[in-house]
Amino acid sequence: MNSRERMLTALNHEEPDRVPIDLGGTVVSTIAIPTYAALRKHLKLPEKPIKTLEFVQQVAVVDNDVLDRLGVDVIPVFANPPGGYKPVFVDEGERGESFKDEFGAKLLRPKDGFYYDWREFPLSEPSIDAMWKMAWPDPADPARYRGLRERVEKLRQSTDRALFGIAPCGHDLFNQIFRVRGMEEGMMDLLINEDFAEAFFDRLTDTICTAQSLYLKEVGDLIDVHFTADDLSGQSGPMISPELYRRMIKPRWAQIIQTIKSHTKAKIFYHSCGAITELIPDLIEIGVEIINPVQVSASGMDSAILKKKFGKKLSFWGGGCDTQAVLNRNAPADVRQEVRRRIVDFAPGGGFVFNAVHNIQTGVPAANIAAMFDAALEFGKYKRSYNT
Numbered sequence: 013m014n015s016r017e018r019m020l021t022a023l024n025h026e027e028p029d030r031v032p033i034d035l036g037g038t039v040v041s042t043i044a045i046p047t048y049a050a051l052r053k054h055l056k057l058p059e060k061p062i063k064t065l066e067f068v069q070q071v072a073v074v075d076n077d078v079l080d081r082l083g084v085d086v087i088p089v090f091a092n093p094p095g096g097y098k099p100v101f102v103d104e105g106e107r108g109e110s111f112k113d114e115f116g117a118k119l120l121r122p123k124d125g126f127y128y129d130w131r132e133f134p135l136s137e138p139s140i141d142a143m144w145k146m147a148w149p150d151p152a153d154p155a156r157y158r159g160l161r162e163r164v165e166k167l168r169q170s171t172d173r174a175l176f177g178i179a180p181c182g183h184d185l186f187n188q189i190f191r192v193r194g195m196e197e198g199m200m201d202l203l204i205n206e207d208f209a210e211a212f213f214d215r216l217t218d219t220i221c222t223a224q225s226l227y228l229k230e231v232g233d234l235i236d237v238h239f240t241a242d243d244l245s246g247q248s249g250p251m252i253s254p255e256l257y258r259r260m261i262k263p264r265w266a267q268i269i270q271t272i273k274s275h276t277k278a279k280i281f282y283h284s285c286g287a288i289t290e291l292i293p294d295l296i297e298i299g300v301e302i303i304n305p306v307q308v309s310a311s312g313m314d315s316a317i318l319k320k321k322f323g324k325k326l327s328f329w330g331g332g333c334d335t336q337a338v339l340n341r342n343a344p345a346d347v348r349q350e351v352r353r354r355i356v357d358f359a360p361g362g363g364f365v366f367n368a369v370h371n372i373q374t375g376v377p378a379a380n381i382a383a384m385f386d387a388a389l390e391f392g393k394y395k396r397s398y399n400t
Contacts, residue, residue: 095155306331
């Protein structure tokens, strides 16, 4: 069974030869650049220049030799960079390095910091007029799609790994209001400046739908899984009330997912960190087929209960090792037992893709990472006892 067959079998809730594995298939399931360099050294692979998969999070493109060594079954398919925007990096001395994103927000990476974060916001007031006048990504920029189909056709012919589609212009809806207004102001807008929030979400939904349509018209028949993302929860529960989510956010995500499904048969992957159990039925209702990162350390996110409650309708992509308390802190033997536990919970009947919870961060021991993927290959074999 090749990687693509293995992935599609699992996502169709059947048992393949082994649990499929991801590292580097998305911008939320890869590895920090310094940690990737250490992992390559630990695996005794040759030194080589490390490419950046996504520079905000400072995460790495995972090379084919690592994919082969770890048994990875999926690779990403991005659109091209836009023609009308290029980040300009500014040295701010002791503060670090900054740039402005396509919405005009300023991101800063502190000196010796690990990643960029949003620090200055383009909308100081909840003004609909100012929102329309501020910088926005152009989802129809032809540079994003030029030569895309030809590139992906060649990729599909050259690999049997599953292809993971990732459209341009961002994917966050709920979270994006915080990136143009700031966290506190954005939260208040949802409650007391609803006209502004609704107008912002409407324009952003149109932007995302346009980008999804144009991307999928090019490659919708060539990809196997398709990326969506919008963090909804914190460690203990949703960041807003379920009622507010269902009134303001859910209908727009339903529109986005309907747009995606009109252009592709690829499985719909949805990333949301945190304790999302209360919102999973809503995600299923609007067409989500896979959840990630499955933050098993968050409240109410027990792997066995999630599988029992939602495993017939939903696949779990992640949750393979607790990254808050095990992968980063414990010994390789403990990592191995954690992986076995999660596979026992998630793997039966298919519907599970092995990955750590979110990106593997800077400072995680390379020996633990290798132990995690080796254990996934060992314990992830089907037609055998999970308890061996």
